[in-house]
Amino acid sequence: MRSVRVEFRPFRSTLYSYRIKPNGAALVQFHAVFRDASDEVLLQAAHLMLCRTRPARRNIPREAYDAFVRAIPPESFEMPGARKESARARPGPGEHRSLDESFQRVNAMYFEGKLAKPSLCWSPRRSRRLLGSYHERKDRVIVSRLFDSERVPIFLLDYIMYHELLHKHLGVGKRSDGRRCVHSAEFRRLERKYIRFEEVLALLKRL
Numbered sequence: 001m002r003s004v005r006v007e008f009r010p011f012r013s014t015l016y017s018y019r020i021k022p023n024g025a026a027l028v029q030f031h032a033v034f035r036d037a038s039d040e041v042l043l044q045a046a047h048l049m050l051c052r053t054r055p056a057r058r059n060i061p062r063e064a065y066d067a068f069v070r071a072i073p074p075e076s077f078e079m080p081g082a083r084k085e086s087a088r089a090r091p092g093p094g095e096h097r098s099l100d101e102s103f104q105r106v107n108a109m110y111f112e113g114k115l116a117k118p119s120l121c122w123s124p125r126r127s128r129r130l131l132g133s134y135h136e137r138k139d140r141v142i143v144s145r146l147f148d149s150e151r152v153p154i155f156l157l158d159y160i161m162y163h164e165l166l167h168k169h170l171g172v173g174k175r176s177d178g179r180r181c182v183h184s185a186e187f188r189r190l191e192r193k194y195i196r197f198e199e200v201l202a203l204l205k206r207l
């Protein structure tokens with residue numbers, strides 16, 4: 001191998017990818033959260049990348065990598081610059097749940113019915129990594145199709161709706177250093193007002 005180039009990207013759902021170019025140089029791309037990963041995590045990820053078959057992967061130590069991945073908060077996948085899935089989201093009814101009705105419930109309960117309705121879309125796929133997102137420019141909420149199911153409690157769907165509407169309500173905050181701050185202290189404070197908030201967090205972890 002001639003060289004290895006490592007990049008960190010704000011991926012929407014990918015954790016890592018790599019390819020070897022015809023000139024022998026390797027390009028490894030990690031999700032941006034891996035910037036904070038330990039050497040052990042990166043080493044285990046590298047081994048996993050190199051073993052492409054299932055039997056080979058079975059014997060690779062991967063505890064540190066798995067623990068790291070499990071602990072990645074969902075909002076890491078709604079980082080500035082992340083796109084892809086959102087481009088293919090289209091407005092339209094769900095099969096089991098209604099985003100419109102979810103919006104009406106959440107708006108009435110938490111925003112005194114005063115929030116203007118954004119466009120509401122289900123994601124094209126049942127994404128477990130990106131549960132929801134709000135695009136300020138398009139004034140559009142996207143909810144993972146995972147929640148369009150009778151097996152997922154409706155208050156979980158409403159929580160995702162609430163979280164994304166808070167983004168609309170508060171706008172994209174700026175920190176004092178001018179960088180984007182997606183979840184401000186104020187955001188976190190309001191988010192906790194959601195009924196059964198702790199229960200929601202526990203259930204989302206097990207989705």
Ligand SMILES: [Zn+2]
Nearest residue numbers: 075078163167
């Ligand atoms: Zn968020």
